[in-house]
Amino acid sequence: MSTLEVILRAAGLLAAFLLLPLLVGQTEHKVMAHMQGRLGPMYAGGFHGWAQLVADGAKFVQKEDIVPAAADKRLFRLAPALALIPYLVALAAIPVHPGFAVADLPGGALFVLAATSVGILGTLVAGWASANKYALIGAMRSAAQLIAYELPLALAVASVTLAAGTLSLGGIIEAWKPWWLLWQLPGALVFLVAAVAELQRPPFDMPIADAEIVFGPYTEYTGLRFAFFLLAEYGGIVVMSLLFSTLYLGGWRGPFDDLAGWAWTLLKGFVIALLLIWIRVSWPRLREDQLQRFAWLTLIPLALLQLAVTAVGVVLMGGSS
């Protein structure tokens, strides 16, 4: 791979990372407005409130960048980047088109899991460095939540890699067959729920529960740094949606995938992103203890069961590799 190609790929990745989360954000505004009858996001700019996101962006840029006097200043400034960059790195490993990912790795599935698990540090550091007790409580909630949901997420991914006989995301897509939709269904549900919890979105948004602890780890943040955390959340939705479609829906597979593979990837990812938004609109927030109980008593046994079912299936079919 030449230097020019590396630069081109990196630039393309950055462009996608800046564009896709905004698209998801815009979609969330509109879908939530329609589903919950909200008038606010439908007003600015006339047609369907198209200018709302632009106005939000302009507002964030204008706001003063405040660092609390008692905060750990360097870490406080660093935290948004710590939250954002892992998702950018994770996005690089997702296969987009037959034979093409920005970084085609032999251990892609593990790479994405590792990268997203580092993202927790951003929230933790933000909560601690703010020198605010609501922020600290929020950070502790988010640490407990992410530790609890990392396990079912990893187990669900392990089940798919076992079925495909490879850790490479491209290899998983090539090994994927339509009947896996049924075979891997429990794992897919576990993955979807754990992904929502990992992203700390409703109904699993106790770390930032605005009615209880102001805004959790992000309480003290304003302006662009706060916008970075929002961008990290939407970037996370993009990564998790694309990963879900890669693992469970066959990624770029579809009619005419020689030409339109990238379109299938985007379409499937977008449908899952819509589903994540729909989940947010439909369910109320769980309580902290309900969340832990749900992770340890429902999701993990279900994920283990799926792993056993997958293993039996692989052995019965004489191994898929």
Added chain:
Amino acid sequence: MTSLDLAFAAAGAVTLAAAVLAVTTRHLVHSALWLVLSLGGLAGCYLVLGAELVALVQVLVYVGAVVVLVIFALMLTRAPIGPSPEHTTSRLHRALAALLGGGVTALLLAVLVPLAGREAVARTPVVSAVIAGDLFATWVWPFEALSLLLLLALIGAFSVARLTGGRAQGES
């Protein structure tokens, strides 16, 4: 000097510097965060040497889980912003720790440097399937013994926590 050598040297320097800072800083949480950088740098070293799977597991387990647990535990107990002098050790302790650390380093170097030899070793990327084969065929019993040990430690920690908790409740 290839670009791989440079990358390895850079990752190693980051690991070493972060490790030194992790033990010398007087800020508790900073120490844990320097440890993150140090373990991440070590993952970088593994990656440059061609052990992709080990590098990824290093990030997933150590950075993503172990250090997060450490920071979580620090926050649960006491983690003030700024230096925490009550945790600072005496000069004698520090000198002894430095002596012990230096001794272990010297011992490891004395064993490992002659083993490494002087010729350059070809960098061969390790395929995950090979590691899996070794781990679950050749080394399966040590692997299982280790997991049993970890399970015992887990049950032991759990029972200690439960027993002392129950006694405290009985007294009050």
